[in-house]
Amino acid sequence: MLRKKSPRVVVTFHTTTAAMKTEQAAREHDVSGRLIPVPREITAGCGLAWSAPTEAEEALRALLSDIGVTAQNFHHLTI
Amino acid sequence: MIYFDSAATSFLKPPAVKQAVSEAFDTLGSPGRGGHPLSLAAGRSVFHCRTQLAELFGLDDPARVCFAYNATDALSTAIFGLFAPGDHVITTALEHNSVLRPLFLLQDQGLELTILPADEQGRICYDDFASALRENTRAVVCTHASNVTGNGLDLARIGAFCQQNGLLFVVDASQSAGVLPINMKEQNISVLCFTGHKGLFGPQGTGGLCVAEGVEIRPLKVGGSGIHSFDRHHPADYPERLEAGTMNATGIAGLSAGLDFIAQTGLDAIREREEALARRFYLGIRDLPGVIVYGDMDAPLRTAVVAMNLAGEDAGAVADALTEDYGICTRAGAHCAPLMHYALGTVEQGIVRFSFSYFNTEDEIDTAIGAIRALIGA
Numbered sequence: 001m002l003r004k005k006s007p008r009v010v011v012t013f014h015t016t017t018a019a020m021k022t023e024q025a026a027r028e029h030d031v032s033g034r035l036i037p038v039p040r041e042i043t044a045g046c047g048l049a050w051s052a053p054t055e056a057e058e059a060l061r062a063l064l065s066d067i068g069v070t071a072q073n074f075h076h077l078t079i
Numbered sequence: 080m081i082y083f084d085s086a087a088t089s090f091l092k093p094p095a096v097k098q099a100v101s102e103a104f105d106t107l108g109s110p111g112r113g114g115h116p117l118s119l120a121a122g123r124s125v126f127h128c129r130t131q132l133a134e135l136f137g138l139d140d141p142a143r144v145c146f147a148y149n150a151t152d153a154l155s156t157a158i159f160g161l162f163a164p165g166d167h168v169i170t171t172a173l174e175h176n177s178v179l180r181p182l183f184l185l186q187d188q189g190l191e192l193t194i195l196p197a198d199e200q201g202r203i204c205y206d207d208f209a210s211a212l213r214e215n216t217r218a219v220v221c222t223h224a225s226n227v228t229g230n231g232l233d234l235a236r237i238g239a240f241c242q243q244n245g246l247l248f249v250v251d252a253s254q255s256a257g258v259l260p261i262n263m264k265e266q267n268i269s270v271l272c273f274t275g276h277k278g279l280f281g282p283q284g285t286g287g288l289c290v291a292e293g294v295e296i297r298p299l300k301v302g303g304s305g306i307h308s309f310d311r312h313h314p315a316d317y318p319e320r321l322e323a324g325t326m327n328a329t330g331i332a333g334l335s336a337g338l339d340f341i342a343q344t345g346l347d348a349i350r351e352r353e354e355a356l357a358r359r360f361y362l363g364i365r366d367l368p369g370v371i372v373y374g375d376m377d378a379p380l381r382t383a384v385v386a387m388n389l390a391g392e393d394a395g396a397v398a399d400a401l402t403e404d405y406g407i408c409t410r411a412g413a414h415c416a417p418l419m420h421y422a423l424g425t426v427e428q429g430i431v432r433f434s435f436s437y438f439n440t441e442d443e444i445d446t447a448i449g450a451i452r453a454l455i456g457a
Contacts, residue, residue, distance in 0.1 A: 010081060015142065015314065015317075015318070016110065016122055016306060016319065020125075020126035020139070024126065024130075028195040038113030038114075046113055047112070047113065047308075048111075048119075075268055
């Protein structure tokens with residue numbers, strides 16, 4: 001039985017290294033979310049995506065801008 | 080056994096390196112392949128090592144640290160990925176075959192190559208760079224320090240020349256990474272090629288290239304990348320661009336521990352300790368009858384290498400006697416650096432190379448001096 005679904009903002013990346021960089025920075029700056037395998041609803045270059053509660057989107061966008069990571073895309077999914 | 084062959088590989092390593100590799104076998108999956116905890120742990124470990132290397136070498140973006148399996152792998156990737164027939168490249172007689180052979184192969188295909196000569200002490204003349212310039216000169220490719228004599232090249236000076244003339248600057252840091260200061264920005268280095276298993280104290284099978292902003296290298300290998308699986312072509316973004324296939328994540332975990340040791344101990348402290356040991360050995364043997372020492376031992380920039388011979392004795396026979404009679408490991412022969420041996424006049428005889436480690440002791444040095452004295456009957 002899979003877990004209950006909830007609305008999430010899912011960020012995809014061009015490279016695994018960008019995903020790793022995002023995770024490290026998110027932990028350092030207390031931005032919520034975690035790395036997940038890319039959901040089947042979307043396609044992405046990298047097999048890892050950053051999944052966060054939708055309310056974290058603004059902080060996440062700011063963080064990516066600060067660390068120089070260009071996201072492949074932002075998706076809003078209930079997963 | 081006494082190990083004086085650290086220029087070949089740092090057999091003597093911080094204990095944390097072995098421990099990190101062992102732990103990696105129990106905790107790491109395949110980096111960049113899948114989203115389960117073991118894969119993520121491997122991805123984090125590899126990324127951490129990229130940040131350490133970027134910090135050590137003065138590179139802003141850890142994503143431009145691309146792993147390879149050793150310096151030869153990294154140098155082939157850089158040289159074949161940057162140059163083509165019709166280009167002109169400048170290199171030096173100090174180089175290892177990891178630089179020379181890719182350039183010679185391209186030369187056979189139409190690359191123009193200038194090799195700056197070395198004198199009988201293994202030194203180049205810096206004015207020769209300007210004389211070698213042509214309209215189609217693309218780059219200087221050179222080592223930071225000779226693996227035969229230990230003499231260093233002034234990267235800041237060569238880098239400034241490259242900057243003034245719009246050239247790429249590809250550096251082989253095999254002998255210097257972890258020992259001599261390197262800053263890609265300050266020294267204007269375009270591509271820094273390093274190995275993990277020497278001065279960085281990592282395991283064999285680790286190494287890589289640090290690629291400056293704006294430098295585009297064609298990949299030498301393409302294939303599995305863990306990303307963009309449905310694309311016909313390998314990803315264009317660094318570092319995956321140059322990292323086809325599953326990487327040596329367990330080895331990189333060990334390299335990371337080696338880099339921790341360097342950060343904690345200090346590059347200067349490591350270099351000063353190694354220099355002091357090399358100096359002690361050099362001063363202990365230089366005046367003995369029949370001892371010939373090669374290279375410029377008074378140069379300001381040196382690694383901990385003492386290259387020597389005993390009168391006309393074959394270098395291999397001397398190294399064998401040191402091993403068999405005294406348990407001392409050195410490296411005899413040509414050291415994969417043929418042009419250096421032509422310059423030093425040691426093509427036939429070879430050279431006995433002593434190379435020292437932070438972890439060697441004064442007692443070991445004194446034992447080696449005693450062994451040399453005994454071999455020559457002094």
